[in-house]
Amino acid sequence: MASSEIEIVSDSNDQQNSGFRNPNEPAIIDVYSASAYGDFDKLRKFVEVDGVSIYQPDGNGYYALQWAALNNFADIVQYIIEHGGNVHATDNAGQTALHWAAVRGSIAAADVLLQHGARVEAADVNGYRAVHVAAQYGQTAFVNHIVAKYHADLNVPDNDGRSPLHWAAYKGFGDTIRLLLFRDAFQGRQDKDGCTPLHWAVLRGNAEACTLLVHAGTKEELTVKDNAGLTPAELASDKGHRQIAVILSNAQRSQRKQWKDKVCPAIMGRKGYAPILFAVVVVNIILFIISVLFAPGLTKVTAVVALWGWTGVSLAVAALLMLARCSSKDPGYIKTKVAGQPDAQDPLLNIDLNNTSSWTGNWSQLCPTCKIIRPVRSKHCPTCNRCVEQFDHHCPWISNCVGKRNKRDFFIFLCLGSLTSIVGAAVALQRIWTSVPLLAADESWLHHVISAYPAVIAFLFMDGVILIASLTLCIVQISQIARNITTNEMANAVRYGYLRGPDGRFRNPYNHGCRKNCSDFLIHGYTNDDEIAWPPLQHVAR
Ligand SMILES: [Zn+2]
Ligand SMILES: [Zn+2]
Structure with missing residues (x-):
């Protein structure tokens, strides 16, 4: 569609790239190449000894100021301006040195230009401002800088x-x-x-x-x-x-x-399936008591079986309480205002954006919906419409997110669910096993059980489904807790820069070893990784 329109900027960029073909021996033949390669000594010689003009364009209509701005040589930009370079000068495409600075996100050079009167809203022949060019090249820090510090209009339309x-x-x-x-x-x-x-x-x-x-x-x-x-x-x-x-x-x-x-x-809306799950468990408990423990067609319950039976019922009630707790508890929603930041102050203004290393890959910490800078392991849940700390996943069966504050409850719920199902199934099978009489030769055991105890079979079916689901989730959670990694991180590891080592391979900085991961989780419910999780925010607060 309109991609050709930004070729104007690409052209200058490509020319510059071609100039770098042999970085060991750049050909410094004039003020333009000296500015482009940052050779201050040669530039001074050209200007002060040879008396070459520094404010005339080259054969293509480009200015030395543009080349220096493109490659972020702030001292050369300053020198050129002091020696007659015009910050408003435009090339044939109507682009100023500030446009060129935007191509590579040259913030230091842009600062010098803007402090010497360059107009942040200067438009080229296509109506592109510096903010358009920076957006076209994905120079996020540059966009942030000129918007925060120089009030560039970020909604301005091009031609x-x-x-x-x-x-x-x-x-x-x-x-x-x-x-x-x-x-x-x-x-x-x-x-x-x-x-x-x-x-x-x-x-x-x-x-x-x-x-x-x-x-x-x-x-x-x-x-x-x-x-x-x-x-x-x-x-x-x-x-x-x-x-x-x-x-x-x-x-x-x-x-x-x-x-x-x-x-x-x-x-139902956002209530999810928690009420359904709750009802299913209640029905199963009733079914267990009526048709497994006290069914008239079965043998009399022994004391041991009764003990196990009531243990199962107690576990199921505990699981229900845990389900209610998981779904009603705050999973770790992040407050929508940064603590200690007055409303009027721009939370991004004080970040040292020249220090790009502290921000590389960290723009994902901005939540455009909640308008917060969030800690590294959090994620915005579209269902809850909030950012959740140490986000694991949104579980429709508890109608809530699983995050930093309720993950341990969720895990206990899964354990209780698995245990209840195992005990329930064992008691039901024992009851059937001891109740089936001697059968006629033409009647199979299974056929007799299905026809004689349909309610017990219904219970076993529902119990089995719950057992498979809760046990699977339980095993997955145990393996993740042992490595201190969330379900979200497992699923989207490639998208998170903090899960990559210097060699680009997967590396989990939150893994403190199986024993510490597990003990932290069982004692606190989460591991505290504030230092790793909040570096840019601490940077802002300073
Ligand atoms: Zn959010
Ligand atoms: Zn959620």
């Missing part, structure tokens, strides 16, 4: 009506999208083709961008039609992006459901 969010969505830069949404970029803007940023994310088939936009948006964007009359979901089908079409259709469906819930609050 075709496209905002930086359109470009970030089209290019699929998840971090840039997250930052723009975090800063309340307008999602509903339609360009000259009637396309919203969501349409643009769909065009390129960027699933992550679509998911981010849908979760953080008002959901109204889902129904906006472009000039061709297509909604984003229809456009996705049209372009053959099936996965995205499914994501968007599901989002639309759940949106419709929410409208229905408002009209008819009696509908």
